[in-house]
Amino acid sequence: MEKTITVTIDGKEVLASPGQTILECAREIGIFIPTLCHLQNTTNVGACRVCVVEVENARSLVASCCMPVSPGMVIRTNTPAVRAAQKMIVELLWSSGDHNCLVCEQNGQCELQNLVYWLKIDKPRFPIHPPGYPVDESNTMISRDMNKCILCGRCVRACNEIQVNEVLDFAKRSSDAKVGPAFDADYIDSVCVFCGECAQVCPTGAITLKPAKFAGRPWELTKTRTTCAYCGVGCQMDLYTKDNKVVKVMGNREYGTPNQGSLCVKGRFAMDFLTHPDRLTKPLIRYTKNEDLKEATWEEAFTFIADKLSTIKKENGSDSIAGLSSARCTNEENYLFQKFMRAVIGTNNVDHCARL
Numbered sequence: 001m002e003k004t005i006t007v008t009i010d011g012k013e014v015l016a017s018p019g020q021t022i023l024e025c026a027r028e029i030g031i032f033i034p035t036l037c038h039l040q041n042t043t044n045v046g047a048c049r050v051c052v053v054e055v056e057n058a059r060s061l062v063a064s065c066c067m068p069v070s071p072g073m074v075i076r077t078n079t080p081a082v083r084a085a086q087k088m089i090v091e092l093l094w095s096s097g098d099h100n101c102l103v104c105e106q107n108g109q110c111e112l113q114n115l116v117y118w119l120k121i122d123k124p125r126f127p128i129h130p131p132g133y134p135v136d137e138s139n140t141m142i143s144r145d146m147n148k149c150i151l152c153g154r155c156v157r158a159c160n161e162i163q164v165n166e167v168l169d170f171a172k173r174s175s176d177a178k179v180g181p182a183f184d185a186d187y188i189d190s191v192c193v194f195c196g197e198c199a200q201v202c203p204t205g206a207i208t209l210k211p212a213k214f215a216g217r218p219w220e221l222t223k224t225r226t227t228c229a230y231c232g233v234g235c236q237m238d239l240y241t242k243d244n245k246v247v248k249v250m251g252n253r254e255y256g257t258p259n260q261g262s263l264c265v266k267g268r269f270a271m272d273f274l275t276h277p278d279r280l281t282k283p284l285i286r287y288t289k290n291e292d293l294k295e296a297t298w299e300e301a302f303t304f305i306a307d308k309l310s311t312i313k314k315e316n317g318s319d320s321i322a323g324l325s326s327a328r329c330t331n332e333e334n335y336l337f338q339k340f341m342r343a344v345i346g347t348n349n350v351d352h353c354a355r356l
């Protein structure tokens, strides 16, 4: 949208589009405003208030993630009043949960921990009252410890607005508010499909990916971007590895990726096959009907397949052969496969596992 509005942020004049929030505008010119509840591509709810800024002539500090810019607005992001409010908010969040970084899987990548450090808070100001919720360890994929939840609602919006699974919501209200599936069920008894989006967006250690637990600290992991091989969408993912093993998988949120950062249960969790000892790494051929499979070279395997297909085609005709392709191949591989069946074998008997 055309930039028709002029505002001033920390003394800099900025051109903004109608409807743009103060946060978006500040980020565009490289000004950092901390956020916790803000989650791109979901509704701005203004739940945490750590993104507060001063706006000249406004009655109070405003949440920059929700406030659209208006012509002539003068905004200050780093005044003593702003920092005092942010500190107070973070201190209250700290006191309301069990944020024990020593035993937290998110240690080193927790956004609350980062904010405590950034705001130079050296000790908790208020007595700490963790709610004492039981931890949901009902399944093998996602761990849910609501004692570490800051009620930012990012998981709720990711579940409802991004994945549209509609599993998570807020139960109860006020200081009893708690995020979870309907009737506060464990994940395994809910309609959760285990896409893991809630764990990906959680800023603290409240919802974490179980396979990653004790498998490697964030700073020990190597990040490698790759394309998911489970279907033809081409989801972009970041594999976090340690000692040549995948510890966890996160959707890549860079602009323009087909999945825009989201993954399904297979892309997120089904990685055991990569290093499984039963994984086939060499071709196996059964030369005659009742014989055992024998290891072969790729050259032997291709020659065997070509000979067999030629013989069948010669003796019984092209339409006695059918080819079944796979969703786990790329679009290009599937294209080549149908071309091979039609142009080389000479049959239209070609289908795909997605229609089985």
Ligand code: FES
Residues within 6 Å of the ligand: 034, 035, 036, 037, 038, 045, 046, 047, 048, 049, 050, 051, 052, 063, 064, 065, 066
């Ligand atoms: S990030 Fe703006 S209110 Fe939470």
